[in-house]
Amino acid sequence: MTRERAYFEASALRKHGGLCSDHVPEVYHFDRAMSLIGMRYIEPPHIILRKGLVAGVEYPLLAEHMADYMAKTLFFTSLLYNSTTDHKKGVAQYCENVxxxxxxxQVVFSDPYMAAKYNRCTSPFLDKDAEAVRGDDELKLEIAELKSMFIERAQALVHGDLHTGSIMVTTDSTQVIDPEFAFYGPMGYDIGAFLGNLILAYFSQDGHADQANDRKAYKLWILKTIEDSWNLFHKKFVDLWNKHKDGNGEAYLPPIYNNSELLSLAQKKYMTSLFHDSLGFGSAKMIRRIVGIAHVEDFESIEDASKRASCERRALDCAKSILKGRRQFESIEKVIAHVQSFTRD
Amino acid sequence: MTRERAYFEASALRKHGGLCSDHVPEVYHFDRAMSLIGMRYIEPPHIILRKGLVAGVEYPLLAEHMADYMAKTLFFTSLLYNSTTDHKKGVAQYCENVxxxxxxxQVVFSDPYMAAKYNRCTSPFLDKDAEAVRGDDELKLEIAELKSMFIERAQALVHGDLHTGSIMVTTDSTQVIDPEFAFYGPMGYDIGAFLGNLILAYFSQDGHADQANDRKAYKLWILKTIEDSWNLFHKKFVDLWNKHKDGNGEAYLPPIYNNSELLSLAQKKYMTSLFHDSLGFGSAKMIRRIVGIAHVEDFESIEDASKRASCERRALDCAKSILKGRRQFESIEKVIAHVQSFTRD
Structure with missing residues (x-):
């Protein structure tokens, strides 16, 4: 990876931090020549969220905090808030993080769908499943669309790697770190990364259940967190839109979207499209963690390979069906019911 | 307008000229400080295509030439041919043409849909029609989607102003000029500009008919040219895709899209989406020429205001219905039948 990524990480931390200081650590100093970032020490008991999810710890404010982070960072770096001039300046800057x-x-949109050197899966259990992904024409048509959108569509300054390993938490603090992949891309890529990784955490729980803790309640907490994350994000994002509807945002000029019914229809259309994008990217992120190069601790920490494979297979099947059918989902509740249909309880 | 536009005009002429030298005039010299372009003199009897369309002159090679120009300039500057690295370099460069x-x-996606100072229409005949555009919520929802796509989606290096006034012709030569608006945007914006302006030319013909020439045959020639332009573009574009499918294009990697049936499905999906984008942008370009600031000679040269207004109204009604219903059209033939349904013959 390029050393220059530190520049984009520091830039994105500063930009997003300026928009949502509660959930982005402060950068005190950045030296581009040395690729050195001096930033807030995120003190114990903060841990990486993914580790908390593996351990079965509930974070009651996680959904609220992440909804806040996503709504602010995405809204304020989009054309809903900015002039085209400012937007294109940002786009040009982050084009260099290519x-x-x-x-x-490569790792999200390409390798999982072809025979690639570093692909791996829980073998031999999932060999046929991985092969099926590589032979699934319908899936490949959908992933092509998402890949093009990922490269072509400069909708907002996204974190670019917003999985549960990029978030540090305590029960009352949530800090988003590591935006070294930041660029102007589709908003759904961030939202999907977060939700998709929570769904992975959900499917991994059966592998962590033991006699002391069957994880049933925890699975419900994860599902509730997924539901709340989207619904709170939706609310906060639309609230920001309404609050700033008479500002400089180029996309929906007040003299055109000049009545509340029309604005409300426009918002509904925008949010539905964003929801479906998020489901698409989220499922793509799930698939790549099961049959691609980089796996997640949620599954990796399940020692029994057969048990791990069975958790992974459910997650994979679920992700494939969401990716293909994402436009049919009308609400996050429907998605959650669909996710639940892949497990026994 | 900024003086710097000469830099982007010269850059785009050179880039597109390198891809399609038959239909782009050569740049001999460019001086950025002086904003001076030394380029091929496009000699008589070349005239601006729009003037030829007003005069009722047939250009038998126009569809073939424009299909060639659009296929080459769009395909070779897209992710179907280029690596992401090269693509993002181009995107960043043209972001400065903001x-x-x-x-x-402003003039295409905003002003026609609001009460704007420089809007005009053939008054008083079209006053109510212009007002209806400004009050049409369904239209405003569609134009918002197209506007966002215009700004956000860097699909290819588009000309950016490909109407019939940016094309010089003789019966056997077609030269595309004036790409001062060039930027990385949606391909459909160029295709739509060309087709939409041909449709405007079609609707203007009743206003140019006289006893010597009822323009009926000419109207059919225009419709045939629209049909051929899309169909030939489609063929040439897909031919280029097939020819270069094993190249460096990032969007559809050969190890993934590894069988001809799948590739063919991917192409069908891509081209259908491009077709609908083109219809959307094309109708937006038609609407703005009737109720926005800049009108076209096709209509302006009809001296009788009542007759002009009646031609314009048909074009406007047609454009509105295509913009709203564009995803229903399966072929250019269906679009042409729809266009014809707005005239008496």
Missing amino acids: EMGRLTE | EMGRLTE
Whole structure:
């Protein structure tokens, strides 16, 4: 990976931090020549969220905090808030983070769908499943659309790697770190990364259940967190839109979208499209964690390979069906019911 | 308008000229400080296509030439041919042509849908029609989607102003000039501009008919040219895709899209989406020429205001219905039948 990624990480931390200081650590100093970032020490008991999810810890404010982070960072770096001039300045700046973008393209949108050197899966259990992904024409048509959108569509300054390993938490604090992949891309890529990784955490729970803790309540907490994350994000995002509807945002000029019914219809259309994008990217992120190069601790920490494979297979099947049928989902509740249909309880 | 637009015009002429030298005049010299372009003199009897269309002159090679120009300039500057690295370099460069982009946003996607100072129409005949555009919520929802796509989606290096006034012709030569609005945007914006302006020319013919020439045959020639332009573009574009499918294009990697049936499905999906984008942008370009600031000679040269208004109204009604229903059209033939349904013959 390029050393220059530190520049984009520091830039994105500063930009997003300026928009949502509660959930982005402060950068005190950045030295581009040395690729050195001096930033807030995120003190214990903060841990990486993914580790908390593996351990079965509930974070009651996680959904609220992440909804806040996503709504603010995405809204304020989009054309709903900015002039085209400011927007294109940002787009041009982050075009230079292309090496990181290319890495994502390869590991998320390409390798899982072909015979690639570093692909791996829980073998031999999932060999046929991985092969099925590589032979699934319908899936490949959908992933092509998402890949093009990922590269072509400069909708907002996205974190670019917003999985549960990029978030540090305590029960009352949520800090988003590591935006080294930041670029102007589709908003759904961030939202999907977060939700998709929560769904992975959900499917991994059966592998962590033991006699002391069957994880049933925890699975419900994860599902509730997924539901709340989207619904709170939706609310906060639309609230920001309404609050700033008479500002400089180029996309919906007040003299055109000049009545509340029309604005409300426009918002509904925008949010539905964003929801479906998020489901698409979220499922793509799930698939790549099961049959691609980089796996997640949620599954990796399940020692029994057969048990791990069975959790992974359910997650994979669920992700494939969401990716293909994402436009049919009308609400996050429907998605959650669908996710639940892949498990026994 | 900024003086810097000469830089983007010269850059785009050179880039597109390198891809399609038959239909783009050569640039001999460019001086950025002086904003001076030394380029091929496009000699008589070349005239601006729009003037030829007003005069009722047939150009038998126009569809073939424009299909060639659009297929080559769009395909070779897209992710179907280029690596992401090269693509993002181009995107960043043309982000600086933002002032020209903003002008387009205003005159094409904003002003016609609001009470704007410089809007005009053939008054009083079309006053109510213009007002209806400004009060049409369904239309405003569609134009918002197209506007966002125009700004956000860097699909290819588009000409950015490909109407019939940017094309010089003789019966056997077609030269595309004036790409001062060039930027990385949706391909459909160029295709739509060309087709939409041909449809405007079609609707203007009743206003140019006289006893010597009822223009009926000419109207059919225009419709045939629209049909051929899309169909030939489609063929040439897909031919280029097939020819270069094993190249460096990032969007559809050969190890993934590894069988001809799948590739063919991917192409069908891509081209259908491009067709609908083109219809959307094409109708937006038609609407703005009737109720926005800049009108076209096709209509302006009809001296009788009542007759002009009646031609314009048909074009406007047609454009509105295509913009709203564009996803229902399966072929250019269906679009042409729809266009014809707005005239008496």
